[in-house]
Amino acid sequence: xxxxxxxxxxxxxxxxxxxxxxxxxxxxxxxxxxxxxxxxxxxxxxxxxxxxxxxxxxxxxxxxxxxxxxxxxxxxxxxxxxxxxxxxxxxxxxxxxxxxxxxxxxxxxxxxxxxxxxxxxxxxxxxxxxxxxxxxxxxxxxxxxxxxxxxxxxxxxxxxxxxxxxxxxxxxxxxxxxxxxxxxxxxxxxxxxxxxxxxxxxxxxxxxxxxxxxxxxxxxxxxxxxxxxxxxxxxxxxxxxxxxxxxxxxxxxxxxxxxxxxxxxxxxxxxxxxxxxxxxxxxxxxxxxxxxxxxxxxxxxxxxxxxxxxxxxxxxxxxxxxxxxxxxxxxxxxxxxxxxxxxxxxxxxxxxxxxxxxxxxxxxxxxxxxxxxxxxx
Amino acid sequence: xxxxxxxxxxxxxxxxxxxxxxxxxxxxxxxxxxxxxxxxxxxxxxxxxxxxxxxxxxxxxxxxxxxxxxxxxxxxxxxxxxxxxxxxxxxxxxxxxxxxxxxxxxxxxxxxxxxxxxxxxxxxxxxxxxxxxxxxxxxxxxxxxxxxxxxxxxxxxxxxxxxxxxxxxxxxxxxxxxxxxxxxxxxxxxxxxxxxxx
Numbered sequence: 057x058x059x060x061x062x063x064x065x066x067x068x069x070x071x072x073x074x075x076x077x078x079x080x081x082x083x084x085x086x087x088x089x090x091x092x093x094x095x096x097x098x099x100x101x102x103x104x105x106x107x108x109x110x111x112x113x114x115x116x117x118x119x120x121x122x123x124x125x126x127x128x129x130x131x132x133x134x135x136x137x138x139x140x141x142x143x144x145x146x147x148x149x150x151x152x153x154x155x156x157x158x159x160x161x162x163x164x165x166x167x168x169x170x171x172x173x174x175x176x177x178x179x180x181x182x183x184x185x186x187x188x189x190x191x192x193x194x195x196x197x198x199x200x201x202x203x204x205x206x207x208x209x210x211x212x213x214x215x216x217x218x219x220x221x222x223x224x225x226x227x228x229x230x231x232x233x234x235x236x237x238x239x240x241x242x243x244x245x246x247x248x249x250x251x252x253x254x255x256x257x258x259x260x261x262x263x264x265x266x267x268x269x270x271x272x273x274x275x276x277x278x279x280x281x282x283x284x285x286x287x288x289x290x291x292x293x294x295x296x297x298x299x300x301x302x303x304x305x306x307x308x309x310x311x312x313x314x315x316x317x318x319x320x321x322x323x324x325x326x327x328x329x330x331x332x333x334x335x336x337x338x339x340x341x342x343x344x345x346x347x348x349x350x351x352x353x354x355x356x357x358x359x360x361x362x363x364x365x366x367x368x369x370x371x372x373x374x375x376x377x378x379x380x381x382x383x384x385x386x387x388x389x390x391x392x393x394x395x396x397x398x399x400x401x402x403x404x405x406x407x408x409x410x411x412x413x414x415x416x417x418x419x420x421x422x423x424x425x426x427x428x429x430x431x432x433x
Numbered sequence: 434x435x436x437x438x439x440x441x442x443x444x445x446x447x448x449x450x451x452x453x454x455x456x457x458x459x460x461x462x463x464x465x466x467x468x469x470x471x472x473x474x475x476x477x478x479x480x481x482x483x484x485x486x487x488x489x490x491x492x493x494x495x496x497x498x499x500x501x502x503x504x505x506x507x508x509x510x511x512x513x514x515x516x517x518x519x520x521x522x523x524x525x526x527x528x529x530x531x532x533x534x535x536x537x538x539x540x541x542x543x544x545x546x547x548x549x550x551x552x553x554x555x556x557x558x559x560x561x562x563x564x565x566x567x568x569x570x571x572x573x574x575x576x577x578x579x580x581x582x583x584x585x586x587x588x589x590x591x592x593x594x595x596x597x598x599x600x601x602x603x604x605x606x607x608x609x610x611x612x613x614x615x616x617x618x619x620x621x622x623x624x625x626x627x628x629x630x631x
Contacts, residue, residue, distance in 0.1 A: 363487065382494055383504040389450065391474075394494040395483045412484060419488030427490050 062118040063111075063154035064088060068187050075340075078174040085184055086154030087111050087146040090130060091138030093192060098429060100194050101136055101421075102185065102221070103145040104202030104209035106407075107277075107334055108326055110153035113145040114138070119153065120325045128409050135417040140425070141198065144188055148181040148209075150333040155184075158329035159261065170329055171257030178205070178341045182212045189220065198425060201225035203406035204373065205334070208233075208341050211354065211381065215343060218358035222428050225417065227365045228406045230377040231343040231351050231384070237372065240280055241335035244273030248328045257329050270328040271319030278318050283369035283402035287311065351384035361428070362392040363420055365406075365413065372403040393420070436605050437624060438464050441514060441540055444598065444628050445469060449511035452476065452535065454498050455518035459486035462493070474510075476501060499523060502531040514540045517566070517624070520576040526592075533594065539629040547581030547619040566623055582625035586615060589629065598628040 063086045071081040088111040093100055103113055105125065114130035116123060129135040136143050147155040150173070158173035189197065200210045200221040207229025214224050230237075251269025253259055259266060279287075291311040295301070298308065307313040347353035355362075362385055366378035375396050385392040397413045399405045405413065438461045445451060447470050453462050456475030459482075465473050475493035477483050486493035494501070498515075499522055513536030515528070520543070522528045532539045544566040545551075554562035561571040569576065580588070582601070589596050599610035601622035610618045610625065618625075 361492070386494070386504045387506055389506075389509055391472075391492045392494060393483075393487045393492050394496075395480060395487055396495055398480060416484045416487055420490060423488065423490035 060119060060154065065154050066187060066191050068184060072180070072183055074174055074180045075177040076175045080149075080156065080174065083149070083156035083184075084154060084160075085146055085149065085156070085187065086151075087144060087188060088113070089145075090114050090143040091141055093142040093194070097192075097194050098196070098198060099140060099425070100142045100144060100192065100197050101199040101201060102188065102197050102213075103130065103136065103143055104182075104185070104200070104206035104213075105145060105148065106202070106204035106206045107338065108274075108322070108331075109206070110151060111145045111147045112153070113143065122325075125407060128407070129414060129417070135414040136201070136421070137418065140422065144192070146185045146188060148334065148337075149184045150176045150181070150330060150337060152327035152330040157327070158257070158333055159327045167258075168261055168329075170259070171332075173329070173333060175336055175340075176333060177337050178208050178212050179216070179346075181337065182209050182216055185209075186213075186217060186220075197221040198428075199223040199225060199421065201227070202229075203227035204229055204403065205338050207373075208338065208343075211343055212341075214358050214360050214362075215346070215354040218355070218360070221360055223421070223424055224360045224362050225365070226362070226378075226381065228367055228370050228373045228378065228403055229381075230341075230373050231354075231381050232345070232377075233339050233341045234377065238339045240277065240372075241339050243276050244335060245332050247272040247276065248332060251328075254328065257332070259328070261327070265323070266328045267323040270323050270326065270331060271316075273328075273331060274322040274326075275315040275319045278315060280372045281402055281404040283371065283400055285369065286400045286402055289400065351380065352387045355385055355390055356388055358390070360391075361424065362390060363417075364392065364394045365417075366394075366396045367401070367403070367405040367410075367413075368396055368398045369400050370403040370405060435460070436607070437516065437542055437602055437626065440600055440602060440607055440626050441516065441542070442468055444540055444626075445471065445512050447471070450474075450509070452505065452510040452513045454502070454513060454515045454532065455521075456486065456491075456493055457482050459489055459491045459493060461514070461516065462486070462491050463489065498528055498531075502528070502535055505535045507534055508537050510536045512536055512538050512540060516540075516542045517544050519543060520578050520580065523577065525578050526588075529588075529592075529594070533629065533631040537630070538597070541585070541627045541629060543580060543582060543585050543625045543627070544576075545582045545619065545622045545625050546579040547583055548623055549620050552620075564623075581619055582610065582622055583615060583619040585625065585627065589627070595630045596627055597630060598626075600626040602626060 065084045065086040071079045109125045112124045113126040114124040147153040207226035210226040248269035251266035253264045254266035294310040296313040344351040366375040382394045451473040453475045483495040551562040601618045602624040
């Protein structure tokens with residue numbers, strides 16, 4: 057990963073009090089931008105990434121040389137049209153693409169911080185990213201948007217900063233991480249922590265790395281991102297480069313080979329400790345509890361327009377959990393739109409080429425941009 | 434613009450909060466927000482139509498009025514509109530109850546099954562009538578509970594629902610419906626528009 061010098065970042069000097077009680081200061085937050093901020097500074101959209109995303113939402117990620125994770129949605133003429141909007145995306149704290157995280161080298165020891173890194177929350181991530189508004193001197197964002205964990209950050213952002221975004225797009229997410237999702241995350245963490253190379257989180261990343269554990273974590277998680285129907289249609293019981301079963305434990309089936317591949321490429325770009333910290337942050341996310349059991353209170357101070365989207369085949373963050381957010385917003389008469397998009401692509405739909413989803417966002421954003429600036433909100 | 438929407442728009446005061454239940458493509462919502470200072474929301478069951486509304490920047494939530502009206506608090510809207518949809522519900526009675534709970538005032542429009550053309554169709558042809566407002570065959574109609582203006586009028590009276598205004602719409606022509614002309618209007622109106630309160 058030699059291209060780390062191509063990463064832009066700000067240094068957050070003032071202390072940030074974390075939910076765990078610790079305080080951090082003078083830490084880096086890596087970001088990327090797409091498009092141009094206009095003179096009025098009213099066209100900025102802050103995009104939040106999901107569990108394994110990073111700041112490179114569009115174009116080519118200079119570190120991995122792979123396409124940005126939201127290439128279908130972010131770019132010129134796309135849903136988040138960078139010819140119109142100035143898109144900002146930051147790597148969350150706890151991440152491993154240049155922001156302060158467990159992989160950051162501690163200057164005192166010259167080793168990665170590892171599990172000495174404090175446990176962080178979605179709230180901490182959002183509070184750190186809020187500094188980007190000051191950095192770009194943006195008084196109010198046009199929109200905040202994100203899917204999955206990115207959607208949780210959208211909800212937390214509006215709750216923390218009720219009048220700093222005109223529009224909020226939480227996609228395929230939840231206001232309160234479910235037992236099932238905590239269970240899946242725990243499975244991933246256990247896979248990592250039971251890898252002998254994890255060494256209580258103090259692996260050096262050069263000579264030893266819990267690659268096996270991290271790959272298994274990714275394989276398990278990957279299944280949850282797809283739908284049963286999608287898997288069946290794509291792989292069925294197709295065999296992998298063989299005409300018959302081999303009566304062994306090689307990857308006989310295409311689905312096995314596919315998952316192994318997903319696991320192996322993931323370890324090249326992701327840090328195992330970051331995986332632990334970020335999944336923990338998701339598990340701790342409970343915006344309803346933050347507001348005394350009443351989710352509506354999270355949005356009571358806000359005039360933000362909400363547009364919530366779920367997907368029919370998403371069983372990880374299913375429609376009812378997204379609808380709970382809609383219900384909480386309707387309970388306080390908030391301005392809310394909601395649609396469930398029909399697709400077989402599972403939770404991953406928000407990252408994929410789902411034309412209905414992408415065109416609806418594109419049209420919603422361009423119409424709403426005109427509306428809010430004409431009518432004032 | 435549909436004549437019906439003009440009539441509905443006239444019934445709504447400025448600066449009010451409006452919920453359009455079964456808002457379809459959002460044409461009425463757009464008409465209202467262009468012609469009045471109102472805060473208007475929509476509820477619609479069809480994904481395609483919801484996407485169209487959202488693409489036009491309208492605050493529309495995908496949902497089924499029979500279940501999803503429950504999420505709106507009591508009297509949270511000044512007006513709740515139900516345009517030509519009542520007949521399609523499993524339980525129109527419960528929907529009306531919920532509309533009256535959510536809205537301070539409720540505007541319901543009814544395609545009138547008592548119109549003379551419909552009566553003649555049934556009388557002379559002996560077949561289920563097919564008209565401009567009711568274009569379906571008996572076997573594919575979404576309309577489960579057709580009623581006449583007279584029926585709905587009786588329903589409101591029996592349930593103790595206050596009718597503030599009843600307007601008849603026949604083609605482009607609007608007229609008031611009163612207890613004394615009800616029988617006649619029930620014969621000549623294509624559409625009945627009711628302004629109700631609990």
